Amino acid sequence: MSTSIETAIAEARASLRSARQILIEEIRAYPTPISGCDAQFNHLLALRRRVSDALDALDAEVFVPTPRTPSPQAGVESR
Template sequence: MSQLPYEAELETAQRALERARELLGAEITDYPQPISGCDAQFVRLISDRTRIASCLRVIEEQPFVATPRVLEPAN
């Protein structure tokens, strides 16, 4: 089965998000210690990590789409 045009764009988005996740992971790993509870920059990094994970989850999911049981309109 050939790829639909939008599927290539979804794959590009997924690769970009995966790369962003890698870069963000490195940023979090390299973040200086100790981290105070009110460190706004670190909180932002954690928030962005959650956003990226959510986006990847949505792209990877195959949502349930209800389909009609009868393929022809009722009369």
């Protein structure tokens, strides 16, 4: 069965949102007090950041330079 790229990206977003929610719940339920050197808690925070960054990357507009547009500000070269 062939999956379109849009479907695959939508599934990735859904999985990442689910993972982020699980991490948020784990962080919220983490026992207090939390010291700055708590490796497990810091690991949860790092994972949450990575998941959020992955979601941001899926939503970001990507500029692909071509010979006619070497930078986003250059516009389209006409000849």
